[in-house]
Amino acid sequence: EADIYQTPRYLVIGTGKKITLECSQTMGHDKMYWYQQDPGMELHLIHYSYGVNSTEKGDLSSESTVSRIRTEHFPLTLESARPSHTSQYLCASSDPTGPSGNTIYFGEGSWLTVV
């Protein structure tokens, strides 16, 4: 069982608002990720981090930004939300003690709707 938490789970906000999606994990994982997933579709990596003060863009371009000031915390921010940002955002972290160190565990997701 993975201990990775996301808040809020569901959010409806107006266009132009700033929103931060929170993600925390209590497993001490160095690697953390943000994926974006539209309903019924595959997951796309938008940000990842290998540790504190490390952040990289993922494979799918995103207008969101991330920060990694503490190992356990990896928030994602949208400075000015638009309807095109409506999606599910999934936070994940990986276990460095596995054989390849890359077993990834997911949070429950944050469903964002921008109206």
Add this chain to the structure above:
Amino acid sequence: GQQLNQSPQSMFIQEGEDVSMNCTSSSIFNTWLWYKQEPGEGPVLLIALYKAGELTSNGRLTAQFGITRKDSFLNISASIPSDVGIYFCAGQLYNQGGKLIFGQGTELSVKP
């Protein structure tokens, strides 16, 4: 870019039947992971595979890492209604820093 082809896209089966789904790619992977996702939830890890040829079971689920390292399958035996959900394969390319590529998902429906 790299791509995983997951099939079938959807399955409608009777309770008690066995299920098989697979993922293939033209690229070589050094890790295969299988996840199940239920509506409104994040993916939950079912099985992780790290070696070519590896066969791993988790209850009624069995998954194998293909010998060529380009494919993997997941079998579910004696399906039950709670098996309903979307199953995703995910592969990690060698030296890609832990980033995963996901298949398109297989939506499983089980009729009681």
